[in-house]
Amino acid sequence: MSKKAVKSVSPAQRRTTGEKAFAVFNGAFFILFAFLCTYPFWYLMINSVSDNAASAAGKVNWWIQGFHLENYKQVFGLEGMGQASLVSLGRTVIGTVLTVMASAFLGFMFTQKKMWHRQFWYRFFVITMYFNAGIIPAFITMKNLGLTNTFWVYILPAIVQPFNIILVKTFIESIPSSLEEAAEMDGAGTMTIFFKIIMPMCSPILATVAIFSAVGQWNSFQDTLIYITDNKLYSLQYLLYTYINQANSLAASVKANAGTAMNVAAMATQQTPTSIRMTVSVIVVLPIMFVYPFFQRYFVKGMMLGAVKG
Structure with a gap:
């Protein structure tokens, strides 16, 4: 058959x-x-x-x-386009770098049990997500600090972002603690562990934070509207706003x-x-x-691993 x-x-x-x-x-x-x-x-x-x-x-x-x-x-x-382009480029590059570094370091420190009053300082940072004094108190604060009509009013207020810190902290907590313990046994200090072990392993979440920061800095125009009267410090987005009008x-x-x-x-x-x-x-x-193609492969992984735990 x-x-x-x-x-x-x-x-x-x-x-x-x-x-x-x-x-x-x-x-x-x-x-x-x-x-x-x-x-x-x-x-x-x-x-x-x-x-x-x-x-x-x-x-x-x-x-x-x-x-x-x-x-x-x-x-x-058109008048001011070149200068405004440099201002926007500068605030985006400098602001993104400083925000990423601050988010990485604070996120790392909030995972260290030996940090003095770690839980208190972590809650202190997080609670600022839920309260906003408003435009007038913010303007008065910036003016008293001497930041109005300066380039640094674009940079300094945006360096510490609680949401970014939470993402980085949660990501670092997913890294095996045995790596840090082994480094400490070899004599590595806190800063050595941060720069040589933690930072290289945090590329996905730091790329995600970089995207958030770069897009936020590049698209921002309200801070120019509130704090800046010197036309040499106008951002490109603010000129877009005025040119469209x-x-x-x-x-x-x-x-x-x-x-x-x-x-x-x-x-x-x-x-x-x-x-x-x-x-x-x-x-x-x-x-x-053009920022997205360079960071896209890290974006989804960073968001998933850095998601806030319940």
């Missing part, structure tokens, strides 16, 4: 009709969701490099029309500076309120988007 050949069936072929329908629906849903997330950025990009007249008329929706880069050239020529007058100013004689080719690159808004938005949004 001959044996019948048994055909191998792949897992995809064994799925029921309902499972296949769910897979199709699931894929379609996430494709739509991804489109909804990416389209606003795409819309900003194509309108910032398209024919300004077509963009102002709402004709640029899916693809570039009349490609040019004059918008960026003219917007970067003044888009009509800026467009008229650029047009006047360009001269009154306009040919057909020049009309395509003539600034409009829409082109001002789109271009400045891209300039502000695009740099911080």
Whole structure:
């Protein structure tokens, strides 16, 4: 009696009709969701490099029309853009580095049982998450400390973030304590353990804190609005806020500076309120988007391992 050949069936072929329908629906849903997330950025990009007249008329929706880069050239020529870019870059880099270092060190120290009144100081930091004195007391405090109209008003108040400290502390508690004990037996001090053992093992959670801090620093404009009157210290986000509110007058100013004689080719690159808004938005949004590819592989792991325990 001959044996019948048994055909191998792949897992995809064994799925029921309902499972296949769910897979199709699931894929379609996430494709739509991804489109909804990416389209606003795409819309900003194509309108910032398209024919300004077509963009102002709402004709640029899916693809570039009349490609040019004059918008960026003219917007970067606006007063204060270069200085504001340096201020935002400086506060983002310096603020992120200091916030990460402070979060790492305090998170580590709050796991050390030999720390003097460790539980008290930990609760003291955490309780500040739930209370806010308000804008006026905060302004008075910054003014009394001599921080108003200084670059450091962007940096110092944001260094210690209780939420970040909690994330780092919880992450460090997941590291086997035997590593620290072995280092102590070899004669390593607290700082040696922190820099040579704890810090290298905390890369995922520190990358997560770095993303939070960098995005927060780059996107912040309210502190400029409250504490700064010197236009040399304006941040890029604050200029975005003012330029969007003044888009009509800026467009008229650029047009006047360009001269009154306009040919057909020049009309395509003539600034409009829409082109001002789109271009400045891209300039502000695009740099911080490049942060994510470098830290994305750490982000999920850091959030999971650094999640607050119940």
